[in-house]
Amino acid sequence: MSVIEIDELTKRFGEVAAVDGLSLSVEEGEVFGFLGPNGAGKSTTINAMLDFTKPTSGEIRVFGRDANRESVAVRERSGLLLEGYGAYPRLTGREHVEHAIETKDADDDPDQLLDRVGLREAADRRAGGYSKGMRQRMALAVALVGDPDLLVLDEPSTGLDPNGARTLREVVVEEADRGATVFFSSHILEQVDAVADRIGILLDGSLAAVGEVGELQRELGAGATLSVWVSAVSDALLADLRGIEGVRDVRARHGRVEIACDGGGETKLRALNAVADAGVFEDFEVRDASLSDVFSKYTEGPA
Numbered sequence: 001m002s003v004i005e006i007d008e009l010t011k012r013f014g015e016v017a018a019v020d021g022l023s024l025s026v027e028e029g030e031v032f033g034f035l036g037p038n039g040a041g042k043s044t045t046i047n048a049m050l051d052f053t054k055p056t057s058g059e060i061r062v063f064g065r066d067a068n069r070e071s072v073a074v075r076e077r078s079g080l081l082l083e084g085y086g087a088y089p090r091l092t093g094r095e096h097v098e099h100a101i102e103t104k105d106a107d108d109d110p111d112q113l114l115d116r117v118g119l120r121e122a123a124d125r126r127a128g129g130y131s132k133g134m135r136q137r138m139a140l141a142v143a144l145v146g147d148p149d150l151l152v153l154d155e156p157s158t159g160l161d162p163n164g165a166r167t168l169r170e171v172v173v174e175e176a177d178r179g180a181t182v183f184f185s186s187h188i189l190e191q192v193d194a195v196a197d198r199i200g201i202l203l204d205g206s207l208a209a210v211g212e213v214g215e216l217q218r219e220l221g222a223g224a225t226l227s228v229w230v231s232a233v234s235d236a237l238l239a240d241l242r243g244i245e246g247v248r249d250v251r252a253r254h255g256r257v258e259i260a261c262d263g264g265g266e267t268k269l270r271a272l273n274a275v276a277d278a279g280v281f282e283d284f285e286v287r288d289a290s291l292s293d294v295f296s297k298y299t300e301g302p303a
């Protein structure tokens, strides 16, 4: 069952089409990573899903309900961590979580939630004195209140140190294991790569790509880097390699040649043969495109 169904969503701000004919669905229990460069329309999409902004046209259904007309029902089943979460400076972290428990009529133990996000020790300090990362951890604890069926996290990694980022990943995995659907936007590609079942790459308000990370890597037909260890490097060899169809970039470094390939197996084979023909071949390794390569490929256009 689809938990989120976005159908031809368009949102204009005057001349700017922040979201432009976006269609997307997210299945129950899925962890969906929503990526895109600054200004791509991620927050606008999320805001429309939760009825914080009205679409210019198109339809969004969450849990099968109209996100606009039945937003209260949608939000009741959702946990939200949105950009610019407004903390009350005079309230403590625990008070924020307690307030959310009361509002949602949930029966969570605030200490347990604060523990999960690594904020137990600072629970009784006022949020006004929290660092950016601590406020983000608190916002995550608030989002988890009531075991929501859907977690919507807009840039949840903002301000988090590496430990905080790990906590976030653990929480996302735990929530998905519990059966929750997680929809999160992020600029930190490693974060997304580590936990997302599928990703969507938004560009100028439309989807440039959607699928499993591995699927998109394969769809690129490569984006692989071939590292060849060599006994010597000559300009002639580098020129030969650069002349092979499907080779995007060639660099010599530390006794090896790094060959970025857009082409498939044929390109790599021809590159390896060129090195062997030069009599300098020692060893090789192929590295698949990282999510970062996939992201650049879809958002920057042809190299």
Ligand SMILES: Nc1ncnc2c1ncn2[C@@H]1O[C@H](COP(=O)(O)OP(=O)(O)OP(=O)(O)O)[C@@H](O)[C@H]1O
Binding pocket: 013, 016, 017, 018, 019, 036, 037, 038, 039, 040, 041, 042, 043, 044, 045
């Ligand atoms: N309230 C608004 N009024 C006018 N323009 C807006 C408004 N909100 C968003 N926009 C514009 O819509 C476009 C998409 O913005 P949005 O915040 O959705 O992008 P984003 O992908 O979330 O970006 P970021 O990663 O920088 O947060 C941008 O050009 C932005 O300037």
